[in-house]
Amino acid sequence: MTEQPMLLEANGLGQVYGRSASIIQKALRIEPRRVAAVRGVDFRLRPGETLALVGESGCGKSTVARCVSGLEVPTDGMVRYAGESMEAIARLALPARRDVQMVFQDPYSSLNGRWTVGRSIAEPIRVLGIETKTARLNEMVADLLTQVGLSPEDADKYPHEFSGGQRQRIAIARALSTKPKVIICDEPTSALDVSVQAQILNMMKDLQDEHGLAYLFITHDLGVVDHMADRVAVMYLGRIVELGTRDAIFTKPRHPYTKMLMEAVPSLDIDAADTPPPLGELPDPANPPSGCAFRTRCPHAQPRCAETVPELERLDGTRVACLRADELAL
Numbered sequence: 536m537t538e539q540p541m542l543l544e545a546n547g548l549g550q551v552y553g554r555s556a557s558i559i560q561k562a563l564r565i566e567p568r569r570v571a572a573v574r575g576v577d578f579r580l581r582p583g584e585t586l587a588l589v590g591e592s593g594c595g596k597s598t599v600a601r602c603v604s605g606l607e608v609p610t611d612g613m614v615r616y617a618g619e620s621m622e623a624i625a626r627l628a629l630p631a632r633r634d635v636q637m638v639f640q641d642p643y644s645s646l647n648g649r650w651t652v653g654r655s656i657a658e659p660i661r662v663l664g665i666e667t668k669t670a671r672l673n674e675m676v677a678d679l680l681t682q683v684g685l686s687p688e689d690a691d692k693y694p695h696e697f698s699g700g701q702r703q704r705i706a707i708a709r710a711l712s713t714k715p716k717v718i719i720c721d722e723p724t725s726a727l728d729v730s731v732q733a734q735i736l737n738m739m740k741d742l743q744d745e746h747g748l749a750y751l752f753i754t755h756d757l758g759v760v761d762h763m764a765d766r767v768a769v770m771y772l773g774r775i776v777e778l779g780t781r782d783a784i785f786t787k788p789r790h791p792y793t794k795m796l797m798e799a800v801p802s803l804d805i806d807a808a809d810t811p812p813p814l815g816e817l818p819d820p821a822n823p824p825s826g827c828a829f830r831t832r833c834p835h836a837q838p839r840c841a842e843t844v845p846e847l848e849r850l851d852g853t854r855v856a857c858l859r860a861d862e863l864a865l
């Protein structure tokens with residue numbers, strides 16, 4: 536069987552914040568809070584697939600998104616798009632920059648409230664020099680608005696004239712405007728009502744099929760993962776602890792943390808949303824436990840788990856970072 540070509544690749548990705556004090560911290564003589572937000576993260580994204588990155592708030596998902604999209608330069612490791620370093624792409628190669636786009640949780644962060652929707656959607660096309668003639672730009676904007684279920688006339692309106700779901704459709708149209716191959720989606724539907732969420736997710740799947748898009752889909756919502764993902768990477772305190780197909784992760788989670796996440800999925804009972812998951816608190820990311828960072832919450836932890844950081848190793852077709860994964864056979 537021939538291996539599918541790799542589109543986006545993270546190798547040993549690491550991001551440490553607070554390595555040096557900011558000007559204000561220096562003036563106030565405050566020690567910066569040093570957080571290794573992401574450590575040794577490896578994954579590959581193939582054309583047309585959806586890789587979901589899941590984990591609790593603070594585990595480093597958004598940091599991975601910012602590093603992978605070129606918004607931040609990682610302190611360790613490397614991100615490559617089609618074999619080229621993202622850092623180099625951000626600096627130089629405009630044609631490659633159009634291939635990787637982002638959709639954020641809050642569309643206001645990507646839409647300028649003072650610009651018409653049409654101008655916001657047209658901006659990446661114009662800036663990247665894909666098209667500069669006004670008439671053609673207007674046609675492209677009208678087509679993009681139609682693709683996301685809005686009307687060409689919406690181009691003349693402003694973001695505040697739309698609902699949250701519609702604004703996210705506009706942000707998706709903007710991301711699509713450069714005909715990307717990868718869209719990095721950081722919690723794109725978590726601020727929306729459940730019914731609107733489903734509509735946006737279904738539309739994103741349709742757009743994926745139509746354009747052969749790959750998604751790196753960041754979410755803490757396992758329902759969304761189940762709906763969207765081909766493969767799933769589970770993160771805990773900055774590291775990937777399990778990576779496998781959606782079916783493997785959902786039907787036979789091998790890492791104790793993945794298993795606990797699955798068991799903590801709240802029922803559809805609305806009141807359950809207020810109930811904290813039975814996982815306890817995430818340790819302070821600035822002061823993570825030694826060895827396996829999950830050991831302080833793990834029902835299977837042994838003394839040796841405090842000594843060795845487990846590597847992500849193959850186990851029955853998935854990859855698991857747990858010293859006891861083999862013997863536990865969860």
Ligand SMILES: Nc1ncnc2c1ncn2[C@@H]1O[C@H](COP(=O)(O)OP(=O)(O)OP(=O)(O)O)[C@@H](O)[C@H]1O
Pocket residue numbers: 552553570571572590591592593594595596597598599755820821
């Ligand atoms: N710019 C920054 N400076 C300092 N620390 C940061 C910065 N950005 C993130 N962090 C810290 O890095 C860790 C990972 O944050 P990140 O936002 O990547 O997690 P997340 O899993 O995306 O969480 P959420 O779902 O809440 O966004 C957290 O401890 C956070 O406080």
